[in-house]
Amino acid sequence: MQTRTPEQSKTTLTDVVLPGETNALNSLFGGELLARMDRAASISASRHCRQIVVTASVNHVAFTRSVPLGSVVTVEAKVSRAFKTSMEVFIDVWIEDRTSGEKLKANEGIYTFVAVDETGRPVAVPEVVPETTLEKRRFDAALRRKQLSLLLAGKMNPDEASELKALFL
Numbered sequence: 677m678q679t680r681t682p683e684q685s686k687t688t689l690t691d692v693v694l695p696g697e698t699n700a701l702n703s704l705f706g707g708e709l710l711a712r713m714d715r716a717a718s719i720s721a722s723r724h725c726r727q728i729v730v731t732a733s734v735n736h737v738a739f740t741r742s743v744p745l746g747s748v749v750t751v752e753a754k755v756s757r758a759f760k761t762s763m764e765v766f767i768d769v770w771i772e773d774r775t776s777g778e779k780l781k782a783n784e785g786i787y788t789f790v791a792v793d794e795t796g797r798p799v800a801v802p803e804v805v806p807e808t809t810l811e812k813r814r815f816d817a818a819l820r821r822k823q824l825s826l827l828l829a830g831k832m833n834p835d836e837a838s839e840l841k842a843l844f845l
């Protein structure tokens with residue numbers, strides 16, 4: 677099966693924050709941002725494998741900076757590593773300064789998608805070949821995150837989590 681780079685799955689969604697999408701502090705509602713991240717990540721995963729994909733897990737989301745009403749928000753997703761049928765997708769969220777155009781990192785997230793056939797059965801996906809230093813760092817740590825996610829979901833026996841054990845032993 678052909679390999680793919682993270683750049684080949686890169687998906688960028690740019691949109692503005694409207695009044696109906698904010699909380700009591702006039703900042704973007706967290707659930708609205710999660711939906712935008714899920715949408716971008718799902719397109720990215722499907723670009724990587726050219727199959728139907730489903731969200732298997734939201735592994736991590738950090739809401740570091742609030743996103744004020746009227747902000748231009750860019751959500752950028754790339755597949756950081758693929759396993760047999762699952763793919764880890766990294767999502768970086770940027771806010772654009774209206775006057776300078778400078779982009780500030782606001783949030784980030786890590787989702788897991790699984791490629792499935794028409795009946796919902798998992799199917800194999802191409803491997804990822806990371807190119808940049810950041811892509812290589814994310815690729816190298818992805819197996820640890822997969823094992824942690826499976827442990828938390830009760831889908832892995834702690835004794836089998838070799839990558840996590842290696843951190844402590």
Ligand SMILES: CC(C)(COP(=O)(O)OP(=O)(O)OC[C@H]1O[C@@H](n2cnc3c(N)ncnc32)[C@H](O)[C@@H]1OP(=O)(O)O)[C@@H](O)C(=O)NCCC(=O)NCCS
Pocket residue numbers: 730731732733758759760761762763788790792796798822825826829831
């Ligand atoms: C995701 C789904 C296809 C996995 O099915 P499954 O029967 O558990 O299949 P498997 O056990 O073979 O797992 C498939 C892959 O997903 C990975 N996976 C499953 N759950 C995971 C989790 N919580 N975290 C990380 N990876 C996970 C497995 O490790 C496996 O990866 P690999 O093949 O790359 O090694 C199935 O649970 C599903 O359809 N869930 C609903 C998805 C959905 O509707 N999402 C939208 C929510 S509204």
